[in-house]
Amino acid sequence: MSADTIFALSSGSPPAAISVIRVSGAEAHRAGIALAGSLPAARQASVRALRDRNGSLLDEALVLRFDAPASSTGEDLVELHCHGGRAVVAAVLEALAGVEGLRQAAPGEFTRRAFENGRIDLTEAEGLADLIEAETENQRRAALMMAEGGLRTQIERWQAHVLHLSARAEAAIDYVDEDSVDADPLLSRDCGALAKELSQWLERPRAEPLREGARIVIAGPPNAGKSSLLNAIAGYERAIVTDVPGTTRDHIEVALALSGVPIRLIDTAGLRDSDELVERIGVDRALKLVEVADVVVWLGESGDAPPHPQLIRVHARADIPDRGPAPAGSLAVSSLTGLGLNELTRAVSELARAILPVEGEIALNRRQADCIEQARDSLDAAGKACDVVIVAESLRQARAAFDRLTGRAGVEDLLDALFGRFCLGK
Amino acid sequence: MFDVLVIGAGHAGCEAATAAARRGASVGLVTFRAEDMGQMSCNPSIGGVGKGHLVRELDVFDGLMARAADRAAIHRRMLNRSKGPAVQGPRVQADRRLYREALANLVRESGVELTVCEALRIVLRNGRVEALETSVGRLPCKALVIATGTFLDARMFIGERILEGGRHGEKAASALGAQLREIGLGQGRLKTGTPPRLDGRTIDWARLERQPSDDERWTLSCLGAGIELPQLHCAIARTRDRTHAIIEANFARSPLFAGAIEGRGPRYCPSIEDKVKRFGGRDGHQIFLEPEGLDDALVYPNGISTSLPEDVQREFVRSIAGLERVKIARPGYAVEYEFVDPRRLANTLQVQEIEGLFLAGQINGTTGYEEAAAQGLVAGLNAAASALEMEPVRFDRRTSYIGVMVDDLTLQGVSEPYRMMTARAEYRLALRADNATTRLGQAALSAGAASPRRRRHIEEHLEKRASSDWSETQEARADALYAPYLQRQDREWEAVRRDSRVWLGNAFDYAAVPGLSNEMVERLSTARPDTLDQASRVAGVTPAALSALHVAACRAAV
Numbered sequence: 001m002s003a004d005t006i007f008a009l010s011s012g013s014p015p016a017a018i019s020v021i022r023v024s025g026a027e028a029h030r031a032g033i034a035l036a037g038s039l040p041a042a043r044q045a046s047v048r049a050l051r052d053r054n055g056s057l058l059d060e061a062l063v064l065r066f067d068a069p070a071s072s073t074g075e076d077l078v079e080l081h082c083h084g085g086r087a088v089v090a091a092v093l094e095a096l097a098g099v100e101g102l103r104q105a106a107p108g109e110f111t112r113r114a115f116e117n118g119r120i121d122l123t124e125a126e127g128l129a130d131l132i133e134a135e136t137e138n139q140r141r142a143a144l145m146m147a148e149g150g151l152r153t154q155i156e157r158w159q160a161h162v163l164h165l166s167a168r169a170e171a172a173i174d175y176v177d178e179d180s181v182d183a184d185p186l187l188s189r190d191c192g193a194l195a196k197e198l199s200q201w202l203e204r205p206r207a208e209p210l211r212e213g214a215r216i217v218i219a220g221p222p223n224a225g226k227s228s229l230l231n232a233i234a235g236y237e238r239a240i241v242t243d244v245p246g247t248t249r250d251h252i253e254v255a256l257a258l259s260g261v262p263i264r265l266i267d268t269a270g271l272r273d274s275d276e277l278v279e280r281i282g283v284d285r286a287l288k289l290v291e292v293a294d295v296v297v298w299l300g301e302s303g304d305a306p307p308h309p310q311l312i313r314v315h316a317r318a319d320i321p322d323r324g325p326a327p328a329g330s331l332a333v334s335s336l337t338g339l340g341l342n343e344l345t346r347a348v349s350e351l352a353r354a355i356l357p358v359e360g361e362i363a364l365n366r367r368q369a370d371c372i373e374q375a376r377d378s379l380d381a382a383g384k385a386c387d388v389v390i391v392a393e394s395l396r397q398a399r400a401a402f403d404r405l406t407g408r409a410g411v412e413d414l415l416d417a418l419f420g421r422f423c424l425g426k
Numbered sequence: 427m428f429d430v431l432v433i434g435a436g437h438a439g440c441e442a443a444t445a446a447a448r449r450g451a452s453v454g455l456v457t458f459r460a461e462d463m464g465q466m467s468c469n470p471s472i473g474g475v476g477k478g479h480l481v482r483e484l485d486v487f488d489g490l491m492a493r494a495a496d497r498a499a500i501h502r503r504m505l506n507r508s509k510g511p512a513v514q515g516p517r518v519q520a521d522r523r524l525y526r527e528a529l530a531n532l533v534r535e536s537g538v539e540l541t542v543c544e545a546l547r548i549v550l551r552n553g554r555v556e557a558l559e560t561s562v563g564r565l566p567c568k569a570l571v572i573a574t575g576t577f578l579d580a581r582m583f584i585g586e587r588i589l590e591g592g593r594h595g596e597k598a599a600s601a602l603g604a605q606l607r608e609i610g611l612g613q614g615r616l617k618t619g620t621p622p623r624l625d626g627r628t629i630d631w632a633r634l635e636r637q638p639s640d641d642e643r644w645t646l647s648c649l650g651a652g653i654e655l656p657q658l659h660c661a662i663a664r665t666r667d668r669t670h671a672i673i674e675a676n677f678a679r680s681p682l683f684a685g686a687i688e689g690r691g692p693r694y695c696p697s698i699e700d701k702v703k704r705f706g707g708r709d710g711h712q713i714f715l716e717p718e719g720l721d722d723a724l725v726y727p728n729g730i731s732t733s734l735p736e737d738v739q740r741e742f743v744r745s746i747a748g749l750e751r752v753k754i755a756r757p758g759y760a761v762e763y764e765f766v767d768p769r770r771l772a773n774t775l776q777v778q779e780i781e782g783l784f785l786a787g788q789i790n791g792t793t794g795y796e797e798a799a800a801q802g803l804v805a806g807l808n809a810a811a812s813a814l815e816m817e818p819v820r821f822d823r824r825t826s827y828i829g830v831m832v833d834d835l836t837l838q839g840v841s842e843p844y845r846m847m848t849a850r851a852e853y854r855l856a857l858r859a860d861n862a863t864t865r866l867g868q869a870a871l872s873a874g875a876a877s878p879r880r881r882r883h884i885e886e887h888l889e890k891r892a893s894s895d896w897s898e899t900q901e902a903r904a905d906a907l908y909a910p911y912l913q914r915q916d917r918e919w920e921a922v923r924r925d926s927r928v929w930l931g932n933a934f935d936y937a938a939v940p941g942l943s944n945e946m947v948e949r950l951s952t953a954r955p956d957t958l959d960q961a962s963r964v965a966g967v968t969p970a971a972l973s974a975l976h977v978a979a980c981r982a983a984v
Contacts, residue, residue: 069943117974170849173513174475176505389510393855393911400918 005031006105006113007096009089016084021092023080024073024110027101032065032078034099035092039065039078050080052095059088073110074117150362152406158375159402161194162395165382169392187391192383198376205356207363209294213255213262214352217289219306220299222270225316225335229299230254230267232335233345251285258349261356266293271300295351297344302327310351314344368405375401428454429813430806431558431567432538433545433602435463437795438787438802439573440529441489444536445806446571448488448875451813453538454565456558458577460542464494464529466795468620469726470522470718473646475505475515476846477796479827482516482862484800485647487807487870488880490532491799492647498524499646500658500720501639511904512855513848516646519660521719541565545574546601548783555782568813569782571805572602575798576618576763576788579603583681583760585735603764611777611785613767616843617687618793619697619731619760622739625753626717626725633748634661634715648863649883658717663727663748664710665698672742673702673734680734687733687762690842695793697760698730698742713746724755733760765791768835769953774808774818775801775832778932778954784809791840792831800828807873819873824853824919825865837953838965853915855908861901863887928958928979939978946971 005025011018023031032039034053040046042065050058062081071077082088096102168184209215218226234254252267268289269282287306290296295310302313315326319334326332331347333340357363364372375398382394429451432443440463443455457463466472472495473481485492501519533540547559548570557566579600582589590600606612639657680699681687696704701711711729718724732739736757743749768790770778775790777783786805787798807819821829830851835844848854857865867884870876876884896902905912932954936947946967955961958976 115973166849170847173506173509174847174849176475176515387510389513389855390911392849396852397914 005102006109007031007093007102008105008110009093010079010110011084014084014086014089019082019084019089021080021082021089021096022110023078023096023102024071024075024105024113025102026076027099028076028078029065031096031099031102032063032080035080035095036061036063039063041065042067042070045081050082050092050095052091053098058091058095059083061092069117069119072119073113074119075113151364151368154362155402155405158194158198159399162375162379162398162402165191165194166392166395166399169382169388169395172388173392187388188383188385191379191391191395195376195379195383198372198379201364202369202373202376205354205363206369207357207365209352210262210356210363213264214294214355215266215289215292216263216295216297216348216352217266217268217293218297218299219268219271219286219290220316221272221304224270224299226267226270226299227252228335229297229314229316229333230265232338232341233258233265233348251282251289258345258352261349261352263348263352294355295348297348302330310355312344312347312351314340371401371405374398375405428452428539428565428567430454430569430571430809431456431565432571432573432806432809433457433558434573434575434577434787435460435533435540436465436467436573436575436787436798437491438575438798438805439571440464440533441484441491441799441802442571442573442784442786442806442809443538443802444490444533445487445803445875446569446810446813447536447538448877449807449810449814449816449873451569451810453536454541454567455533455538456541456543456545456560456565458542458544460540461526463533463540464490464526466520466522466525468618468795469728470525470716471517471519471728472525472795473515473517474796475513476827476848476850477794478505478515478517478646479848479857479859479862480796480800480831480846481646482648482859483826483828483866484796484803485649486862486866486880486884487803487873487875488877489799489803490529491796492645493649494525494528494532495520496645496647496650497528497654498522500655500717501660502644502657503637503640504642504644510855510907511860511900512858512908514859515848516644516859518646519658519716521655522722522724523719524655544601547605548572548602550780550783553779553781555780567782569784569809571784571786571802571809572606572789573785573787573798573802573805574602574789576761578606578764578789580761580763583687583733583762584757585679585681585733585738587735588681606766607764609777609780611766611770612764613791613839614690614765615688615762616690616765616791616840617682617760617762618843619733620758621698621727621730621732622743622754622758623718623756624715624725624727624743624749625755626715626723628751628753629661629715629725630748630750631661634663636661637714648887649879655720658720660717661715661748663713663715663746665713665730665742665746666710668745669710669742670702670706672738672745673699676734676738677703679738680732681760682733687760695731695843695845698732699734730758731760732758734758763788765789765840767791767839767952769837769839771836773820773832773836774811775805775836776808776812782809782812784812790835791844792835793843793845797831797844797846800831804828804832807875816874817872819869819875821869823851825857825869826862827851827857830857833960833963837955837960837963839953855911856915858901858904860904864891864901923959925959925962926957928976930955930957930961930975930979932956934979936975939974942971942974950975 005027007023009019010022011020029039035050036048045062045064047060048063050061052058059082064079066077068074068076082092168187172184218229220226234256254265256263266289268286271283271286274280290306296308297312297314298305299314299316305311313330315330315332317323318332318339319337331340331344333344378394378398382391385391385394430446431454432439433456435455435457443453447453481492495518498520499518500521503517505515505517506513544561545558549557549559555570557564558570637660677683682699713730714728716726716728718726739757740754743752766785766789771785772778775784775786784805786801811818821832823829823833827846831846851857863884867888871884890896936942936950949964953964955964961967961975962972
C-alpha cells in the first residue's frame, strides 16, 4: 500500500518539558536518518543531534525507531523526543516537512493507520479517539480504559456466554436422536438473565455526556437574568476551554469544566407567548432544549417550572433590593455580586456528575449502546420464545449484534461509522 | 474421449457422473468393483436433520439419492416433528441391497459408461487435465472428478490388526493418493468408524423398546412413488455399567488410545470407547438397532462404532440387555484415510490451479452419504461446464445447504470430518426441507440438468406459488410462520451484500496488506476468498484483519 509518510507533534502544545514528534510510513526511517544522521536499533532509545538539511543543529533529542509491523501504527515509525520549546518544535516540524514524501498528518490519522493495519480493533480505536479529544481528567481515564480494551474484554465475555446458550439450543435441534436432548428447561431462564445483565449496562451513564459535556440549560421568562447568569458562571470558572457561539440567534452555548465535570452551559430564549415569528421559533427551540437537557436551571416562578427530573430553581437578581427573599426550594443568586454562585455551580456540577460515568467504569457510546440494545432485545426474545428454532435464531441475532460491536460483521457499516467519527476526509 | 471422467462409484461419484450426463456430457465412471456401486458402507439410513435437507435439494436437480432411497425405504421417520418446520429432517432406513440396485439402475439409465479398473495416474498438460491412466490403459477426458471416498491410502483398524483398504474386504487407492500428495493437495488424515454388524436372529427384540416407522406417507423425492415396501420397526437398546467397565478395561487395546490412529474423528459421532472415556457411563448410551434389509438378518447397532479387538466387541455387546446371546456377523472397525484441503478448491469444487480437475465427497474431509452426494452434484454439474464450456453452477449459502457446505469447505477447510448440521446455516429458517423446489427450482432449470418430468414439476410448483390457493399449503404456512424473522434476515443480508461487493479476487496479494499477520496471510492465501464477505468467513480471520483488508481492497480498486 503506497500511503504517504506522515508526521505530527504527538504530545500537547509547547511549551513543555519534552515534545514527542512521530513519523510513520514507508519513508519514516529515511526521514529519521535525514534529521538524526543515523537511527538506533529497533525499539531502543538513543540520543542524536537533529540537524536541518543545511546542517544547522536543531536540537539534541532522544530518538526511537520501530519497524513495521511492530509499531503502534503497524508501519515503520520514528519518534523524536525533543526539548519542548515552541521554536525547537516548530523547527523540527519544518525540517520534516522539507523531507521529500512527507506530509503533516491529518487529525486522527495515526489512529486510523493503526486501525487499518490491524493493530487495534474498533472499540479500541473509538477509545483512542476519545482519548485524543479528552479535555478533563475524567474523560481521559474513561477513554484510556476503552483504548486499553476494557470494553472488548467485557464483550468477549458476553460473546462466550451467548455462544454457550446457542450451543445448548443447537444441541436440541441437531441431536434429536441422542437421548432426546429435547427442550433444555433452563435455557429460556438463562437467556432472560443475560438480557437483564445487558439492560443494567444500558442503564449506566453513557460516554457522550462525558465527551461532549452534560447539557445544562438555563431557562426562564425573558429578562430573568439568564444571560448574565451564563456570563457569571462562565467568568467565574476561568478555566473555560472553548466558547461556542450559538448557531442560531436564540441560544448561546459555552463549554466549560465545573470542578472537573465537563458541561455545556446553554442560555435560551425567554419563554413567553408571542405572536412574533422569530421569537416563537426561539421559544420552541428553548422548550426542546429543556426537554433534552441533563439539568435545567430555572429562573422563573417556581410554579411555572417545566417538568424535569433534574431541576434547580434559582431566585435570580437577588441583589435587587425589592426582590424579596428566595422562596423555599429556590437558590438566591446574584450574577452581579456573586451571591450564591458557588452554591449554584456546586449544585450543577453535582447533578451533572450523577449522569456521567463513574470513574473507572466503562461508558458506552451511542453506537456501542445500540448494538448492545439489539443483543439485549434478541436475548429477551429468546427467553420468551417457545420454539427452540426461534430461540436459536434469536440467539444468532444476538451474536450478530455483538459481532457488529467489535467489527466482525458488516465491515462496511462499521467503517462508515468509524470514518464518520474520525473526520478522515477522502 | 470422454467429456467427463469420474473416479469412484460411491455416493459422490454416481451423482457426479449422472449430473454431468444430464448436462449433456459423455461420461465415464471408473470403479474397483461394479457391484459396489452406491454401497452404503456405514449405517443403512439416508437423510436426517440437515442431511435430509441436502437430499431434498439434490432431488431438485434430479439427483439420484432421494429416488433410490424412496425405492429402498423400509422405515421412515420425520425427525424434529415437534419443532418448527425449518428443522424437520426426513430420514429413512434403506434396504442395503435394494438401495444399491436402485442406484445402479438409475446410473445405467443415465447413459454413463462404467469401466471396472484401477485409476493410477492423472495426466496433466499445461495446467489442465488431459487423461487418466488406469490399469486397463489411458482414458482421455476433458474434465475429471475424483470421488474416491476413504480409499486414498486407507488403513483399517480392528483392535491390534491393521489392514490396507477403505472398506471391509476392499483395497486402497495408493498410487492416486501419492500423486495427489505430489500435486500438493494432501492435507492430513481423518478417521471414521463403524460398529459391529449383528445377526438380527440372535437379538431378543421383545425386551427392547420399539421404534415404529411414521404413519404419514411422505417421500424423500418430490417425484416419489410413495411407500411400496413393507415398513419395519427399529429398536432402542442401552449400554450399562458392565458394558462401560468392559470397554474401560480394554482401552489399552484400542488403536485410538494406543496411538496407532493419528487421524481426527468426528466429535459429534464418537466411537463408544471415546464416549466412555469422555462422558463416562452416564446412565447408559443409546443404541439404535437398524435393520439392514428385508431379506437380510443383519442389524446395524447405531451408536457403538468401535475399533476395539473382536473379542472385546463380543464381550461388551453381549453385556447389553436384549443382546446377551447376539452373534457378531462382522466386527466393527476404524478407517483412517487421507483427505485433501478443500480450501484449495473453488466453489465449483474445481482445484484452483488445475483446470478440469474436480474433487467431491469424503476426500474433501466430509462424512456422510448425503454430504458426499451433494458435492457429487456440484462437481458433476461443473465438470460438465468445464468440458463443454457452459456456465458454472454455483450454490449460495443463503439459498441452500449445498451452498453452506461448499462455502464452509472451500473457505474454512476442515479439521475434523465435516457433517451437515442445521446450526451451520445462518439462514436456517429459510432453508427448509419442504421448500427445496421453491429455493432451487429456477437454478435447476437454468442449469439444464432437469429431466422433462422434473422440469414440469418445478414449473408447476412455481406457478402454484403464484396462485390464490397457495396460502392453504403446508409450505405457505411455514413461510408465514417465519416471515417476521426472514424479513429481519433480509435486512442483515443487506450488510453482507455490501461486503460482497468489495472484491478481492483470486490474484489478491495478501502479503502486501500492511498489518496482516503471517498467519492471516497464510489463511487467506489458501482459501482465496472472492469477496470481503467470504473473507469474513475464513476461519480465524479477526475483525482487525478484515478492516485492514477492506481498506486495502478499496485502495486497490481506485
